[in-house]
Amino acid sequence: MNLTSQYLGMKLRTPLVPSASPLSDNLDNVKRMEDAGAAAVVFHSLFEEHIQSESRQLHHHLTHGTESYAEALTYFPELDELTVGPEIYLNEIGAAKAAVAIPIIASLNGSTLGGWTEYAKQIEQAGADALELNIYWIPTDPEMQASEVESRYLEITKHVKAVVSIPVAVKLSPFFSSFAHMAKELVSAGADALVLFNRFYQPDIDVEGLEVSPNILLSTPMAMRLPLRWIAILRGRVHADLAATSGIHRATDVIKMVMAGADVTMLCSVLLRRGIGHIRVIEHEIEQWLQEHEYDSLDQLRGSMCQRSCPDPEAFERAQYIRGISTSWRTISNL
């Protein structure tokens, strides 16, 4: 069965791409991903904020208490080589490129414009096949207008595109007042692909300890509804590849996303839960499903259920909620 997909100018064997996660922190895992049939790998993110924080902490600890007391003018040895920049990440990219044949898509989260562009250049030089911009921050300032937030996304995209020649995808949050417009603007700014959607660390409250304790909840299949909708809406409307991420756990989830218009489908929680080898299981089930339903290839169904192609385009629009309920009732009453 032909599962070939095109993404960021690359011909991929399947649409199955592990998304940015701690799994790709380890070269052995990247090799296992290739072995399990991953078509490409999105590397874990390089966080500029993390690098800054590490750098500041290191500086603090290497200077704290020094030059105060005659017997202990310092507390750590003077080391010539310290890796506080992106070197480790860049080396990992290089090592992964050398170890596997599948494309390596780097992921970058910057905090300054200079950081976005500088690290993007370095990532390209390290050999990444493409770059995913993992743009997010929480605009908490009540004085900040939506247009300022949008401008920042666009500015980052434009600047990064200006300094690299590898394809650039933008991974987005859904929290824009006019998401379709935002998507179009990003593509105009140069995004070669849009990745829908980013899942954030969400704060939780420890009611015993009275602490705010961020934790990570793995996605469930329910989480795919949001990207499903927007991929279906954007398919054919924006001239960029579309990657679906969030809640894709089963072969049917992949098929739904591709039907909605996704060029690739990204996997994370399912791999954390069931292991990297599960990529192979999903691929096998996709093939089975396609065969059972007598499709020639995956491409045949790509976009078949997008808003433009589906039998009921309004189903993806706002009124869908009410209609959905009535549809459900109708379905149930038919039983």
Place this chain on the structure above:
Amino acid sequence: MKTENFEMIDGNEAAARVAYQLNEVIAIYPITPASPMGEWADAWAAAGLKNLWGTVPAVIEMQSEGGAAGAIHGALQTGALSTTFTASQGLLLMIPNMFKIAGELTPFVLHVAARSLAAQALSIFGDHSDVMAARATGFALLCAASVQEAQDLTLIAHAATLRSRIPFLFFFDGFRTSHEIDKIEPLEPQTIRAMIDENLVREHRARALSPDHPVIRGTAQNPDVYFQARETVNRFYSACPGIVQRAMDSFGDLTGRRYHLFDYHGATDAERVIMLMGSGCEAVHETVDYLNANGEKVGVFKVRLYRPFDVNAFAQALPSTVKSIAVLDRTKEPGSAGEPLYLDCVTALQEVGRTNLRIVGGRYGLSSKEFTPAMIKAALDNLKEPVPKNHFTIGIRDDVANTSLDYDKSFSIEPDDVFRALFYGLGSDGTVGANKESIKIIGENTGYYAQAYFVYDSKKAGAMTISHLRFGPRPVRSTYLISKANFVGCHQPEFLDRHGVVDQLMPHGTFLLNTPVGPEELWSNLPESAQHQLVEKRPRFFVIDAHKVARQCGMGGRINTIMQTCFFAISGVLPPERAISAIKESIRKTYGKKGAEIVQMNLDAVDHTLSHLQELQIPDHVLPQPRVSETPLIEGSAFVRDVLGRILAGRGDEVPVSAMPVDGTFPTGTSRFEKRNLAQEVPVWDEDLCIQCGKCVLVCPHAVIRSKVYDAPILKLAPSSFKSREARLPEWKGLNYTLQVAVEDCTGCGICVDVCPVRSKSEARRKAINMQPQLELRESERKNWDFFLSIPDRGRRQLSFANVRETQVAQPLFEFSGACAGCGETPYIKLLTQLFGDRLLIANATGCSSIYGGNLPTTPYAAGSDGCGPAWSNSLFEDAAEFGLGFRVSLDKQREFAEELLQRLRGQVPENIVREILDADQRDAAGVFAQRQRVADLKRELLRLNSDEAMQLLSLADTLVRKSVWIIGGDGWGYDIGYGGLDHVLASGHNVKVLLLDTEVYSNTGGQCSKSTPLGAVAKFASAGKRTPKKDLGLIAMSYGNIYVASVAMGAKDEHTLKSFLEAEAYNGPALIIAYSHCIAHGINMTTAMLNQKAAVLSGQWLLYRYNPEQSQNGGTPLHVDSAAPKVPVEEYLNLENRFKMLSKSRPADAKRLFQEAQKQVDARWQLYQQLAKSGSSSKENVKA
């Protein structure tokens, strides 16, 4: 002069560079002020730097200086070119091996940063006491007087030792040379190569022990031949001076820098001469020049090769015109006919027949005491006297034996063309670091010669630093502090109030002040004394709000780059653009490896500084200021005020001999008189939220948070802002409770707030103790603190110590120490004094705990309201266990004798007193209290009897009251240098208790690796990460089976710590408590450091356990593992601490491997302890199994 061939480095680095190049085996051990030489060697080896022969020297840390000397002896005997570095007590520990190495005619250079020896007190500072103590070893003694010489003579020593076969002790003055940064001409590799004769290296190797050509050395000789054998070496010693001089000559040919065994400088027809060694030569050199230019005929006679003492060279170097010599020794030999150099001079002149000279000896500069041109002039003037004072002292006022020479303190020879700058800063604001960079910029970017020297505080928290920078057109020989400065920078505005920072400013100089006060209000905010001086001296006056700029640039409290930029902008030492460019280059070089973020932050600070720098016009008049009630610097007894107060005010140099105790004995409890007001923010009690758990009191490193329970009527006298609530503990029903903070003693570490378990139900960020600005609380809390102290303490006998809450109302008898803010050690000591302080004797190993425990001017051990409290002493680093055992054996013997005497006096003393004393149960505080009462009754009876035996018993009666002997030390002591003694003392079965404060590094000397350092941790001497696991000291102690052993971590389980202390004290035998002590050297957030302790326990990296042999005797299981099975991966804990993270950043692959190995070891250790704990049989068998 050219700038490109010069470098700015200090004496330690200068010597270490050459030593590293010329050796194959380097044994190291930390000791101030020589530690940096070993640190350099370790860092260079870790970085793969090769020596002259293209191989990386093997650098090995030993467990003591004695160990280092042994290892070096072995390395030399087997043919390796080997060296080590040391000072002071370390040199003393090497002496036995030095005799051997010299006796075997072994080429070797021992590098010494000369330092005082511990006598009436320890001192880390410089003099020649240590070197002089080693002069009988047979080593050649070669001395450098400057940083340049420290480098040059190191090479000459190496060349000469190979040729002469005499080992060399090469030394320079601790701190003054070891830590002074100077502009020197570095040695070219070809110079080093040219000085070393490869044939001699091969000869050294050929003499090595080898089974391929077997010989034996180290034999035992008998009366028949030992003497003769000892005399065989004479020809080598005779030849040595000539060999050294030839090496000096060769060196001079290669470099142009010429040295002689004795270097005379001064008038060719000099009549009066000072003879000395070390850095003082430089000060005498420039003073002599000054005096000769003003019509005198004087000179300086510099001794470079002190042993072997070449009488002929000495005589030849001394001008024939000399009529009198003052021989200055930087050491003291009580009871001698004179100090060593003086005696050698007398002998030499006698032997060469120059008996017409007048020779006097004097002592100067002990413990880095200042040695100034004024003192030098006085020493030379003394020679003008018809009968010059002999065996004089200079630099102090000896009003007891009247040895001291008077000198004119105003005499100065500082030339106009030397720029002198003084900077007053805090340790934490980066002032010293910035000045080190500044002097390098000046030295390396201008034709000026430059010098920098730094003076530090004796306290670790809130320490003031003073940087002394000089630069000028000639080599700077001023080896003394600046007293007349062209430029004064005051980096902390509060120093103006107390430290007289304008005193040293010269008229029409430049004064730079960092202040948050705007120009309009500034003048009226300056202290009147400062205003007076500024009006009188009319300097250019610049101000900047450096902290504001620092905040804007994200630099927090570090104002270093900002003040450095101001200095260059104002001083004009470099053209502005070049200065800015040089500063920026220096920033990139210094901070580059810490990341672009840090570099940018500092570059931003440079760019933002100049727009904030303002020059102000000094008004013509002084604005009188309203009198505010200032906290006196120090209160207390006349001794405390007059002696300690003067030291505290920076006027310790003025204290006369008569004011000092003759035997090093000082009163305790003096830290309470010193109000340091360090904290910007202090904890404030929320009495409504507080559950009175006592945790904040327990963890407070400086004992500034106290709690008391008391009868409510006392509150009638309380200040209106004094807080009180009903006590919550059922046992305290009806009483009131107060948690009080000594805000003027607090360091603001915030660890108390972090451990507070209570949160407000309506505003979760609020705890039962919260940080608030100190200034607005100072007045009211001072009154509250005084009132709090007036509330009677609940005596120990009234407390059951059943839980932490109850212990924390006991008065700590260890308070307000100079430990680091957030220190992890001091809470344990404080707890110890709360529990057993009234009967406590402490034998303290040298280290952090002896410094914050016993460094003048004020000391933290205190007595309670009953007058009883810890008696404390420090013997040495290595012998604390034996010292403590001595206490125990002595006390036990005296008690035994007292009991015998009491028996003998039966019938004369009321029987009930005798019986009750002999049968007394003194297991707890109540029992001890009751015994004290009985002994008081006994003493009254003995006075009444007034017989010989009664008087005998009277002098011993106090020993009938139980005394607890606790030995305190760090892991450097317990795991390394003192381990042998500790092992023996624990094995002795005597009733001594050991509190081992385990910071897992040598904290006091700056974080060197010990055998306690965990696998994978980066520490000094383990730059590449520790490759071996931490020694399991507790397990070793348990193997004896009769030692109480506990491993505790207060931050993980405080009740467990308390229980362990109580059980250790109750156990009738030796006890060892290994206490996890977080430390600034771990690279952690000290405010939340108790969480690190918790994380260490949760990961299993640190186990909590108690091993109580009594349980075994009762048929139970002696070992109780009190921590739960590891819950988090070890790596998660390791990543909390910079000591481990640094390895990930420097050697990621090694880090990964070592961290995995650490996990395996933690798992294995947990299994082993589980196995041991399950068995009820003797631990000895288990451990062996």
